[in-house]
Amino acid sequence: MGIRERLSGNEAAAIAMKQINPDVVAAFPITPSTEIPQYFSSFVSNGQVDTEFVAVESEHSAMSACIGAESAGARAMTATSANGLSLMWEMIYIASSLRLPIVMSLVNRAVSGPLNIHNDHSDAMGVRDAGWIMLFSETNQEAYDNLLMAHRIAEHKDVQLPLMVCQDGFITSHSIENIELLEDDIVKNFVGKYKPEHYLLNDKEPIAVGPLDLQAYLFEHKAQQAEAMRNAKKVISEVAKEFEKISGRKYEFFEKYKLDDAELVIVCMNSTAGTTKAAIDELRAQGVKAGLLKIRMFRPFPAEEVAEALKNAKAVAVLDKADSLNGCGGALFEDVISGMYVSNIHVPTLSYVYGIGGRDTTVNDIKTVYTDLSKVVSSGNIDNPYRYLGLRK
């Protein structure tokens, strides 16, 4: 049975890693994810895991060490934030193109500059096209659960892609909240042993990893990566169903909160989804048909399913916690509207950039978005589709 606990998001991630007991963890500390390798290194010192912990000198080396370990046939994990992920950039692409199912805890933080240690999603959005599966987590519970499911998804023979589990820096990473943990042996059985098909330390099958790949094959290899990302959808569903059996907690590509009959819908990710739920409860009590579509699986993006779920809405607002600085809306907004367009679904949709650099987002802020949406519905006029939420004038 589940264990009732109270943990910060970082503690939850570290405990998930302890229960997974990977072969290798390589990490370099950076706020706000520092506590994850910090707690994990104490598990190593105390003999609670038998992981090889590599205290590297930079994030570039952290990802390089994970790549080396996974290529050798080991299960490797890391954690980082913001500029740490930026410094990994080169190796992030190499990890996915080598089809190495490395699992990362990404504690989302604004990428400099100017220097800011607080939460937004600019780090994650910088690697959205890097070929990693990306799961987002509203709470410490979801960060924990997503990590427990991560290896089963990433290592599946039809996938073999790296995976990152995102949660909001400070907002969930440093907040103590209730959580239900699974017993160690249940996690161990669920995650299982890593049995790579091809790996460097297999003396019966000598292979090369990452050789030159020019005009003749790179294109095909990239198409295979894309195919693996499409395959991941089915695997993510299957693993979630199995996880529900051991945990009682249900996970889908996205969570629908009072969405089925909703006229005004917000689409967002991570902790803001919880604040949005509270706003919806207040608005529903006043008779406003407000709803939420919370993206859990951002990569691969469930374009068709999202479009289908939004088709009966009268107006939609997509909240991006990173500004793409492109003059035409945030990354999540673009994915949502292109998904709707391809499915021939046309619902008036607004882009909101919000929460940049840790700007707090309150229930009242979220309610103003629903007010904006109801104005769009009553006037039939979008006016400006590219908006800010919480920007000081």
Place this chain on the structure above:
Amino acid sequence: MSNLIEIRWHGRGGQGAKTASLLLADAAFNTGKYIQGFPEYGPERMGAPITAYNRISDTPITVHSNIYEPDFVVVVDDTLLDSVNVTAGLKSDGAIIINTTKDGEELRKSLKGYTGDIYKIDARKVSMETLGKYFPNTPMLAAVVKVSGIMSEEAFLEDMIGSFKHKFAKKPEVIDGNMKALEMALKEVTKV
């Protein structure tokens, strides 16, 4: 969410306001509540004003934002009364709990226009008498439990023994003093 209690802590870096908010979350959790305990991270340094928060509820808490309309405010250092608007948004039926030796009239004057309940405690005296050092957060923790009625004093004290045993595993000699600080603070906090 009518059972939701929201608390805002004001302290100075190094006084343990963040730790106190986490200990309060711990204690409430152990009585079966849903809890949040989180600091507002700024440019944190010794002596700088810091804020920490608690949400405590019988039902799951989904909101993830700072607290702007608290039920209770705890001021760990009364020099903050001159520089921080500690009663901002404080509910009229709530209360503020201040670590101070000032009298009621002085306090009302520095809380310009605030008409709600004020509680005070001399946490320095409590801490010096029980711990021999100035750690205001332990007495303030007991004070907020007493004033808010989040849990019974007995349940709180019983739970805190466990928490201190865990927190001070490497220096068990301070556990007794901390327990005495809590017990004394429960008696010392008074309504102004």
